[in-house]
Amino acid sequence: MLVLSRKKGESIVIQDQIELTILSVDGDTVKVGISAPKHVDIFRKEIYLSIQEANRESVAPQQTDLNALIHRLRGVNNNE
Numbered sequence: 001m002l003v004l005s006r007k008k009g010e011s012i013v014i015q016d017q018i019e020l021t022i023l024s025v026d027g028d029t030v031k032v033g034i035s036a037p038k039h040v041d042i043f044r045k046e047i048y049l050s051i052q053e054a055n056r057e058s059v060a061p062q063q064t065d066l067n068a069l070i071h072r073l074r075g076v077n078n079n080e
Contacts (some may be wrong), residue, residue, distance in 0.1 A: 006014060011021040023031040034042055
């Protein structure tokens with residue numbers, strides 16, 4: 001992990017396309033502005049992790065789906 005110190009109004013540039021600017025510092029809270037191309041998705045980490053979990057859940061087979069598939073397969077095998 002790269003660690004940099006920045007003051008209010010100072011920026012960090014990532015790959016010529018993304019610029020992070022420190023807008024304000026108030027106690028433990030730092031307000032950061034992000035300039036990036038529209039095709040770059042930017043999320044707070046807790047939102048990003050929530051989206052990842054929802055995606056994993058949506059592609060994971062449900063037990064009822066597995067039971068229905070097993071039942072259908074057994075029916076096919078019994079008919080042969």
